Amino acid sequence: MSNPDSSETTARTTPGNFKSAVTGLSDRAIAWIFVAPTIFLLLAVNIFPLIWTIVLSFTNYRVNRPNRDVEWVGLKNYQRILTDNGTWETMQATAHFLIWTIVLQVLIGFALAYLINKKFKGNDLWTTIIVLPMMLSPAVVGTFWTFLYQPQIGLFNYLVTFFTGADPASFSMIGDKHLAPWSIIIADTWMWTPFVMLICLAGLRSIPDSIYEAAECDRASRWRQFWTITFPLVLPFLMLAVLFRGIENFKMFDLVVQLTGGGPGNTTTLTSIDLKREAFEKWRTGQSSAYAVVLFVTVFGLASIYVKALNKVKDR
Amino acid sequence: MKNKKVLSILVSGGLLMGASHLKAEDLTLCWAAWDPANALVELSKEFEAESGHNMSFEFVPWPNFADRMLNELNSGGQLCDLLIGDSQWIGGAAENGQYIKLNSFFEKEGIDMANFIPATVTGYAEWPKGSPNYWALPAFGDVVGWTYRKDWFERPELQAEFKEKYGRDLDVPATLEELKDIGQFFQGREIDGKTVYGASIYTERGSEGITMGVTNALYNYGFEYNNPDKAYDLDGFVNSEGAIAGLEFYKELYDTVTPPGSSNWYMGENIDAYKSGQVAMQMNFAFIWPGVEADPNVGGGKSGYFPNPPGPGGHFAQLGGQGISVVAASEKQNAALEYIKWFAQQEVQEKWWAAGGYSALSAVVEDPGFATSQPYAQTFLDSMAIVKDFWAEPAYADLLLAMQERVHNYVVAGEGSAKEALDGLVEDWVEVFEDEGKL
Known part of the structure; x- marks a missing residue:
């Protein structure tokens, strides 16, 4: 609560010229003065580029052809993207990557969180070790997974050999078109499962012990406690983790570029890699703007639907 | 007094500006x-x-x-x-x-x-x-050329085995087919207790790698960028019978003479594979040769060099x-x-x-x-x-990326046939030249 005496003192000690300067300004106007710089920055950095991208998406503009006339091409860029087989192949590759990374990260992340939530000796040390991968740069992770996958010297191939007896040089995780999509899923899962684990851990630790104690009194089995207490109460956290990982992996670029470069063929060319090629290698600025708009609408649409579902779960 | 000060500032400024014209950049x-x-x-x-x-x-x-x-x-x-x-x-x-x-x-x-x-x-x-x-x-x-392990080529037991198998000396290949034979001869062989492979070639997908490699086979089997008598007339030249054979040859090279896992290799990876003793030969630009000579493992006379060998359609090398x-x-x-x-x-x-x-x-x-x-x-x-050399057109990036994709998809990912890859390349390039207003 503010002290009225102190307010009066402040008013008395305010310099006259400042007082006169603000005289006549309403609270609303002063509020606008304070938020205006932020709004201006937001418009300049976020909104203007978005609008400009939408405008460019209807033109044949190419940034590497400054001397060429820019023509209005209507929906041609959108039509080209949506009817291009390559675009749909990259969408499929992205969906494959997205679904499997989320499934694996949620399952493993939740299991790890469940284990770490138990009190045992060295709990803190294990938590630290488990979260190490997510602290690394994706470029670093991509580089050392490249070495791990090396058929001649890679640890991954030797582990597979150890368990299966296959020749380590007989398969190449990043060189085989059937294995390459899995190679990026494994690396991403290794890196980001700790993130899901931390969110799940927060969810698990937010459940009051009293609920479990009540369940114990009712002689509910561990299995029943899990399905009727733990899982429903952690579900909003899990859904939040899925949302974060979904958005992040839809934009996945650095790790995959470092690991496979989008190959072999186009098997690991995700939409962000494809978009970058269109925009900054083929320099089709108009067409890549249309591509960016399509991706934005897709992510925004899916995320909006998902957030509504998340809110419903939270409200239950 | 005040005017004098202003004047002196202006004069000094002018001198400084004059000096800055002469100053080091x-x-x-x-x-x-x-x-x-x-x-x-x-x-x-x-x-x-x-x-x-x-x-x-x-x-x-x-x-x-x-x-x-x-x-x-x-x-x-x-x-x-x-x-x-x-x-x-x-x-x-x-x-x-x-x-x-x-x-x-x-x-x-x-x-x-x-x-x-x-x-x-x-x-x-x-x-x-x-x-x-x-x-x-x-x-x-x-220019793209080849580096080879001269010390391995000179080993009497390998020479004898090679001569028995191929009926000729193990030496610098006179043709691309001979190069393939040598690569296959070394593929998976044990040398000094280590498994070695035939050759490292360009397969990189992201920038220009596989194009800079495959052209060394395509040119020598009859590939042309366009009709020599009619600019931008591509069909039948880019995807000629010779070009198809050249692309098939490069795929065979990838499938039968390269180390496992070399699906996205360019200059750096080829150098590493060669210097670490993994391969008997490497395709690479000539810029690496001084480094090879100076290398303690493969330099000092252990390596030899030869130009890209000819094929049935001519004798060229990628610039x-x-x-x-x-x-x-x-x-x-x-x-x-x-x-x-x-x-x-x-x-x-x-x-x-x-x-x-x-x-x-x-x-x-x-x-x-x-x-x-x-x-x-x-x-x-x-x-x-x-x-x-490859196209140097203003639209070179579109032309290059189309070739990277078509060739890599066929050679490394094994998608479709060589004919389909080159027919597809013609379609892509025609589209680019139409966009450019050249067709």
């Missing part, structure tokens, strides 16, 4: 991050001492070089005053006004393009090709290398031109060769002592005599 030279760039840093110290200008360098690793530098040019950036840009950029940079035209400068300074290796002038300096319009000074001659240009957006063009004038001198070009840079000046490479000056010098000369 800070020039930035942009190039790829590789061994020759380090040699150029050393060499440029002489220019700094002579001219008083300061040189800075911006070197970008090869896989990102085109992205980074083309972004710089397209955005009108002033990072680079001098750019040693790839040969294929010349069309776009010339047509979009990103490089300054050097004809009048060459004329004024007595720099004659006739004094440079003709292939490098066409490849690195001219646009349109074959016309006397110069946008760069040939700076670094380069590499670059010219040095002055960036139009630079505000220090005069100082940048001074650098080019200095670099074009014969004594500087001789030092450039001695430092590990491949001079394109005829007087240097035609010197009687040149061919024996290094173990790879003759191979360099022979290779430069058979060069062919």
Whole structure:
């Protein structure tokens, strides 16, 4: 609560010229003065580029052809993207990557969180070790997974050999078109499962012990406690983790570029890699703007639907 | 009094402005991050001492070089005053006004393009090709060639086994087919207790790697970029019977002579595989040869060099290398031109060769002592005599990426047939040229 005496003192000690300067300004106007710089920055950095991208998406503009006339091409860029087989192949590759990374990260992340939530000796040390991968740069992770996958010297191939007896040089995780999509899923899962684990851990630790104690009194089995207490109460956290990982992996670029470069063929060319090629290698600025708009609408649409579902779960 | 003060400030300011006109400039030279760039840093110290200008360098690793530098040019950036840009950029940079035209400068300074290796002038300096319009000074001659483990080739037991199997000596291959035989002979062989493989070849997908590799097979089996009598007439030339055979040959090479896991290899990976003793031969640009000679594992006479072998359709090799240009957006063009004038001198070009840079000046490479000056010098000369380059059109990026995708998808991912890949390439390239208004 503010002290009225102190307010009066402040008013008395305010310099006259400042007082006169603000005289006549309403609270609303002063509020606008304070938020205006932020709004201006937001418009300049976020909104203007978005609008400009939408405008460019209807033109044949190419940034590497400054001397060429820019023509209005209507929906041609959108039509080209949506009817291009390559675009749909990259969408499929992205969906494959997205679904499997989320499934694996949620399952493993939740299991790890469940284990770490138990009190045992060295709990803190294990938590630290488990979260190490997510602290690394994706470029670093991509580089050392490249070495791990090396058929001649890679640890991954030797582990597979150890368990299966296959020749380590007989398969190449990043060189085989059937294995390459899995190679990026494994690396991403290794890196980001700790993130899901931390969110799940927060969810698990937010459940009051009293609920479990009540369940114990009712002689509910561990299995029943899990399905009727733990899982429903952690579900909003899990859904939040899925949302974060979904958005992040839809934009996945650095790790995959470092690991496979989008190959072999186009098997690991995700939409962000494809978009970058269109925009900054083929320099089709108009067409890549249309591509960016399509991706934005897709992510925004899916995320909006998902957030509504998340809110419903939270409200239950 | 006050007026006197103002006057003295104005006079001092004027003097300072006059002095600044004469002051040393800070020039930035942009190039790829590789061994020759380090040699150029050393060499440029002489220019700094002579001219008083300061040189800075911006070197970008090869896989990102085109992205980074083309972004710089397209955005009108002033990072680079001098750019040693790839040969294929010349069309776009010339047509979009990103490089300054050097004809009048060459004329004024007595720099004659006739004094440079003709292939490098066409490849690195001219646009349109074959016309006397110069946008760069040939700076670094380069070409794809082969390096091989001479010490392995000379082993009597391997020679005997090879002769028994193929009926000829284990020696530098006379044709691409022979090269494949040698690669297959070494594939999976135990040498000094280690499994080795035939050859490392270019397979990289992201930038230009596989195109720079596959063309060495395509050219020699009959591939043409277009109808020699009708520009941009592609069908039947890009996807001719010979071209299809060439692409099939390259895939067979990938499938049967390369180390496992070499699905995305370019210059760096090939060097590593060779120096670590994994492969008997490597395809790579000539710039690596000084480094091979100096390497403790494979240098000092253990390695040999040979030009890309001929095929049934001819004898060519993929041109590499670059010219040095002055960036139009630079505000220090005069100082940048001074650098080019200095670099074009014969004594500087001789030092450039001695430092590990491949001079394109005829007087240097035609010197009687040149061919024996290094173990790879003759191979360099022979290779430069058979060069062919990729499109240098303003739309080169579209053309290159289409080829990267079509060829990589067939050779590495094994999708479709060679004919389908090249037919698809024709469709892609036709679309690009239609977009460009050339068809």
